[in-house]
Amino acid sequence: MSALEIRGLNHAYVASKPILHDINIAINEPGIIAIIGPSGTGKSTLLRCINRLIQPSSGSIIFQEADIACVQGRSLRELRRQIGMVFQEYNLVERLSVLENVLTGRLGYMSAWSAWRRKFKPEDIDRAFELLDFVGLSDFAMQRADSLSGGQRQRVGIARALMQAPRILLADEPTSSLDPKTSVEIMELLKTLATDRGIPTLVNIHDVNLARRYAQRMIGMSGGKVVYDGAPSGITDDHLKTIYGGESWLQ
Secondary structure, eight states: OOSEEEEEEEEEEETTEEEEEEEEEEEOSSEEEEEEOOTTSSHHHHHHHHTTSSOOSEEEEEETTEETTTOOHHHHHHHHTTEEEEOTTOOOOTTSBHHHHHHGGGGGGSOHHHHHHTOOOHHHHHHHHHHHHHTTOGGGTTSBGGGSOHHHHHHHHHHHHHHTOOSEEEEESTTTTSOHHHHHHHHHHHHHHHHHSOOEEEEEOSOHHHHHHHOSEEEEEETTEEEEEEOGGGOOHHHHHHHHOOSGGGO
């Protein structure tokens, strides 16, 4: 059984202007699957359909033997808490401490009353400290999130996603706001958790070289369609011309 299977997925924000066209993808393996393509081709929309931040127009997304595109209420909440998300703009609560931000990854497992009070279990607090050590931020646990650098904030976002104990991880342009050195560090971290912890990780990324370096599979999108799906070693300049258009940028 696939960890995730997308069948005939379509989405349009405006009825006459579809963003995604008949997307069919099966994710069977742990590791990084990089999704590349020009801005506006639907990469972020695809991830947001997978975790139901938006409702797909049609098609199915099979995860844990259920169709995420159809479920509602409690069933949807139970599925979504197993899908970790790392955001381009971090989405941290700036006034809270680093530790508290990581602990918010457990809110989907708590009652509304406990979540409102932020009454976390001791074992969850211990786990949050372990994850902060994993991402290299154990010394920053009590600092406010707004005191951190961009790379540090993204590490907090990764630790928060791992607090959900996800079966799959989505990362939407996790390096786009970072310098080259920090981008490499974040991709190294994502690769470690994807391979060592066996979590399939879908990463939207603009940097083709980073994608080639860290992904074991690349999905190229153009015009809202999948135009390449295979090994990084198999993607050629001709494929990249199809995905991005033109060729002067390849020089």
